[in-house]
Structures are given as C-alpha cells and as structure tokens.
Amino acid sequence: MESKNKIFNSMLGIVWEVSYAFALMLAAAVICVIVLLVKI
Amino acid sequence: MILRPRAEDIAIIGYHLSKIILGLGLTMLLPLGCSFLCGERGPFFDFLITIEIIFVSGLFMMQVCRAAYESGKKKAPAYEKSIASLDPNWMHGMIMVALSWLAAMILGAIPLWLSGHWISFLDACFESMSGFATTGLSLAQDLDHLSLTHNLWRHLTMFIGGQGIVVVALSFFVKGFSGAFRMYVGEARDERVLPNVINTARFIWGVSFTYLALGTAALWAVGMKNGMEPGRALFHGACIFMAAFDTGGFAPQSQNMLYYHNYGMEIITAVLMVLGAINFRLHYHLWTGNRRELLRNIEMRVLFISVMITFAVTAVGLKVGGSAYASGAPLLLRKGFYQLLSGHTGTGFMTVCAEQIGKEWSDLALVGMICAMALGGAVSSTTGGIKMLRIGIIAEAFVQDIKKVIFPSRAMVEQKFHHIKEVFLEDKTVRAALMVTLAYIILYGIGTLAGMLCGFGFIPSLFESTSAAANVGLSCGITSVGMPAALKVVYIFQMWAGRLEFIAVFTLAGFLLAAIKGK
Numbered sequence: 290m291e292s293k294n295k296i297f298n299s300m301l302g303i304v305w306e307v308s309y310a311f312a313l314m315l316a317a318a319v320i321c322v323i324v325l326l327v328k329i
Numbered sequence: 330m331i332l333r334p335r336a337e338d339i340a341i342i343g344y345h346l347s348k349i350i351l352g353l354g355l356t357m358l359l360p361l362g363c364s365f366l367c368g369e370r371g372p373f374f375d376f377l378i379t380i381e382i383i384f385v386s387g388l389f390m391m392q393v394c395r396a397a398y399e400s401g402k403k404k405a406p407a408y409e410k411s412i413a414s415l416d417p418n419w420m421h422g423m424i425m426v427a428l429s430w431l432a433a434m435i436l437g438a439i440p441l442w443l444s445g446h447w448i449s450f451l452d453a454c455f456e457s458m459s460g461f462a463t464t465g466l467s468l469a470q471d472l473d474h475l476s477l478t479h480n481l482w483r484h485l486t487m488f489i490g491g492q493g494i495v496v497v498a499l500s501f502f503v504k505g506f507s508g509a510f511r512m513y514v515g516e517a518r519d520e521r522v523l524p525n526v527i528n529t530a531r532f533i534w535g536v537s538f539t540y541l542a543l544g545t546a547a548l549w550a551v552g553m554k555n556g557m558e559p560g561r562a563l564f565h566g567a568c569i570f571m572a573a574f575d576t577g578g579f580a581p582q583s584q585n586m587l588y589y590h591n592y593g594m595e596i597i598t599a600v601l602m603v604l605g606a607i608n609f610r611l612h613y614h615l616w617t618g619n620r621r622e623l624l625r626n627i628e629m630r631v632l633f634i635s636v637m638i639t640f641a642v643t644a645v646g647l648k649v650g651g652s653a654y655a656s657g658a659p660l661l662l663r664k665g666f667y668q669l670l671s672g673h674t675g676t677g678f679m680t681v682c683a684e685q686i687g688k689e690w691s692d693l694a695l696v697g698m699i700c701a702m703a704l705g706g707a708v709s710s711t712t713g714g715i716k717m718l719r720i721g722i723i724a725e726a727f728v729q730d731i732k733k734v735i736f737p738s739r740a741m742v743e744q745k746f747h748h749i750k751e752v753f754l755e756d757k758t759v760r761a762a763l764m765v766t767l768a769y770i771i772l773y774g775i776g777t778l779a780g781m782l783c784g785f786g787f788i789p790s791l792f793e794s795t796s797a798a799a800n801v802g803l804s805c806g807i808t809s810v811g812m813p814a815a816l817k818v819v820y821i822f823q824m825w826a827g828r829l830e831f832i833a834v835f836t837l838a839g840f841l842l843a844a845i846k847g848k
Contacts (some may be wrong), residue, residue: 310603
C-alpha cells in the first residue's frame with residue numbers, strides 16, 4: 290500500500306512539473322500576441 | 330604565512346582522485362558495449378584503448394599515492410589511519426572535485442580525438458569539457474557522419490556531468506565514504522535532498538532514470554511518427570533526452586534541433602529543459618506529495634517572472650529589428666521563445682542556425698538572450714549561470730533595504746522567503762549570493778574581453794562568453810574550429826569554473842599558490 294502511494298505521489302509530482310512547463314509556454318504565447326499587436 | 334601543502338595532502342587527494350578516474354573508466358564500458366553491438370570496429374578500439382589508459386594510469390596513481398602516504402606515516406605517527414579509511418577534509422574534497430573535472434576532460438577527449446572528427450586534441454578537450462559541463466558548444470567536424478558510439482559518448486558525458494562526475498562515483502562506485510559531502514558541495518550542489526549524501530545522489534539518479542524512460546519513449550514515438558526507423562528513432566530519442574534533461578545541448582546531427590523541424594520534438598524538449606532546470610530538492614518534495622511547493626517556491630516564481638521578462642525583451646528586439654520570426658505568433662513562439670527557454674535553462678538547443686542569431690537578430694534581442702543565459706535555472710539542478718535562488722535572495726534583500734528606509738527607524742524589518750520552508754533572510758545568505766553573482770559577472774567579462782581581443786564585436790563576444798560560462802551552448806557563430814586556440818582555452822576555463830561555481834576552482838588556485846609560495 291505504501292509503495293503504491295509512493296508511485297501515485299511521484300506520478301502526480303511529474304504531472305505538476307510538466308504542467309509548470311506548459312504554463313510557461315502558455316504565458317509566452319500571450320506575450321507573443323501582445324508584442325505583435327502593440328505597434329512598436 | 331602560507332603553509333606549503335604536505336606530501337600527505339597530495340597523496341590523499343591523488344588516492345581519491347584515482348578512484349573517481351577509475352569510476353569514469355567504468356562508465357566507458359557503455360559506449361564500448363554499444364560499439365560491440367553495433368559492429369563499429371574502429372570506435373570499439375578507440376574506447377578499448379582509452380579504458381586501458383584510464384585503468385593503467387588510475388591504478389598506478391592509486392599505488393603511488395598509497396606508498397607515499399605510508400612512507401609519510403612512518404615519519405609522522407599522527408597519521409594512524411590507512412589512506413583508504415581517512416576522511417578527506419574540505420580542502421581535499423574541493424581540490425579533488427576541481428581536478429576530477431580536468432581529468433575527466435582529458436580522458437574523455439581521448440576516444441573523441443582517436444575518431445578523427447576533431448582536428449586537434451585541444452578541440453577534443455573542448456568538446457569533452459563542453460559535454461561534462463553540460464554546455465553544448467561543439468567543435469566536431471562532419472558530425473553527421475560520426476559513429477553511433479562516439480555520438481553516444483558525447484551525450485553520455487552530458488548525462489554524467491549533469492548529475493555530477495563525483496555524484497556518479499558516489500552513487501555507484503563508492504561505499505560508506507564519509508568525506509562524500511565535501512565533494513558533493515564542491516560540484517556546486519550545496520543542498521542535500523536527503524540527510525545522507527549517498528542517498529541524495531541515488532535520488533538524483535532515480536529522478537533522472539524515471540525521466541529518461543518517459544522522455545526517451547516520448548521522443549522515440551515522435552521520431553517514428555516523423556518517419557525515422559525504430560532503432561534510429563530510439564537512439565536519437567535517448568541522445569536528445571540526455572542533452573535536454575541535463576540541459577546540455579548536444580544533438581546527434583550538426584543542425585541541432587533544426588534537423589528534426591518538428592513541433593512534437595520541440596514541445597517535448599521544451600518540457601524536458603524546464604524539468605532539468607528544476608531543483609532536485611524540489612523534485613523530491615513534489616514527488617513525495619508536497620505539491621503546493623511548486624507554486625510557493627521562490628525559485629519557481631523567479632524563474633517564471635525572469636523567463637517572461639527576458640522573452641518580452643527578446644520578442645520586442647526581434648520585432649524592432651524586423652526579423653522574419655516576428656511575423657506571426659507561432660513563429661515567434663517556435664523560434665524566439667524556444668531559443669530563449671533553451672538559453673534560460675542553460676540547454677543550448679537551437680531551432681535556428683548560429684549565424685542567423687549573430688547576423689539577423691537585433692542587439693536588443695541578443696541582450697534579452699544574454700540576460701536569460703546569464704541568469705540560469707535553479708540551484709542543485711543541471712543548469713549553469715547565476716541561478717534563480719540567488720536572484721531571489723538579492724531581490725528580497727533589496728526589498729528589505731527599501732523597507733528599512735520607509736519604515737520608522739525603531740521598526741524591526743525581517744524579510745522571509747519560501748524555499749522548501751520559510752527562511753529568514755540573513756546577511757551571510759545575501760553575501761554568499763552576491764559573491765557568487767559577482768564571480769559569474771567577472772567570468773562573463775573575462776570571456777568577453779578575450780573575444781574582443783580576438784577581433785570579435787562586443788555583443789557577439791558577450792553572447793558567446795555568457796553561453797560558455799553559464800554552460801548554455803547557444804552560439805552566434807564565434808565558436809568554430811577556426812577560432813584562436815587561446816579563445817578555446819578561455820572558453821574551456823569558463824565552462825569548468827562556471828559549472829563548479831568557483832569554490833573548488835579557487836581552492837585549487839590557493840593550493841597551487843601555497844605549493845609555490847608556502848613555507
């Protein structure tokens with residue numbers, strides 16, 4: 290049971306870490322749109 | 330008065346260094362096995378010769394150091410213990426680490442040089458140090474026709490160096506070594522994940538192997554979907570994973586990531602680069618259920634803000650400079666952001682040509698990239714550069730000083746930051762962060778000066794110097810076989826000093842000075 294919990298926690302940890310990377314990409318996409326829309 | 334090091338000090342350092350060298354020799358059995366399986370005869374002998382050299386020199390050094398120590402023990406009864414059971418002190422540990430990396434560079438360069446794809450032994454040493462320090466600058470000739478075995482070794486150096494050469498030795502080849510923590514710190518890993526440093530080293534490998542399996546499988550699947558043969562897709566997947574997660578930046582093909590020109594590959598490598606830039610201690614807390622730490626941790630917050638600010642500068646720079654990459658959001662994301670993220674995490678993967686960065690990107694875009702490269706990722710990760718924790722600490726110190734000015738003089742101003750736990754900001758913490766930051770800035774400056782002395786412009790010199798010292802690997806075209814040998818040596822020094830974060834390097838310099846001037 291304990292080892293199952295460990296594996297489950299590790300998998301959730303991986304999901305969180307990958308989500309952070311995707312959040313970075315999403316925020317960068319927003320910056321892309323803003324920079325391209327603003328006439329510099 | 331400086332005291333000259335004793336012969337026993339040198340014997341202790343040499344003895345433990347020989348163990349690490351032998352450990353490095355054992356890792357070469359992997360490419361040797363690969364050459365045997367792939368039927369690559371030439372590379373098989375390249376690695377066999379190197380392994381022989383390593384074992385002969387390592388065992389010889391071990392015996393000489395043991396004999397020197399034993400003869401010293403007879404003269405001075407203070408040395409009661411045998412050399413094998415003696416704990417190295419801080420000085421020994423630091424010097425061992427600094428020398429281990431230099432030894433790894435020279436020994437790791439031998440099979441590369443024997444392959445004939447590197448014009449000189451200096452070029453092979455440059456490649457080897459670039460690999461171990463997870464930089465990614467390459468001087469290989471005709472990389473597209475390099476054998477699988479040598480290519481595997483290039484990427485394996487990144488996997489070994491990313492975790493730390495000493496961590497490799499501690500995890501697999503050394504048992505019950507109580508001087509381990511001193512060497513662990515010497516490799517710029519000042520944070521222990523677990524109370525026992527050997528268990529910490531093993532946890533680091535646990536994370537790395539888990540992601541190795543997941544990342545390689547994902548890249549393998551994308552490679553096959555992209556039309557590659559299964560065996561080739563697996564090899565490329567494993568190599569690209571090692572370079573991405575260890576924020577290295579080598580690729581099996583000379584065009585780097587541009588060779589694949591594939592959205593899937595770019596997204597997976599972008600995720601892997603970010604994972605590589607995360608503190609191993611944070612990995613541990615996230616994997617054991619403390620998931621809120623990701624949002625609260627100062628490093629992750631600073632990384633997010635820093636990536637966004639430097640990307641905004643780079644994006645504006647590309648648009649102002651009239652770059653074709655600023656013609657649409659997908660292109661800006663794919664070329665601009667990918668390069669930025671690659672630079673910030675210290676990876677060095679490129680989806681554009683090096684010459685394009687040097688010639689087509691505006692100065693503002695390059696400055697954005699340089700700032701990103703200089704800052705780096707998290708401490709105790711595989712990245713280089715100043716690191717997010719130090720930037721966060723310096724920022725918090727600024728806030729504290731401003732508060733002291735604004736608040737009444739009798740008010741107690743105490744600043745806290747969250748890094749795994751709540752930490753009170755102390756002057757010694759700020760001092761340490763500022764010292765390392767200053768050392769990095771000086772290191773970036775040394776390379777820039779060297780580049781300018783060799784006739785390159787200020788911005789390209791600064792770009793390439795920062796890339797080398799922060800172990801990034803992006804190039805704007807300066808790094809090439811034709812660059813002056815002196816500049817190659819400067820970049821090798823930068824990669825080495827930048828990866829070890831100075832303390833081990835300064836200790837070695839002090840030791841050599843004491844050996845010359847000491848009494």
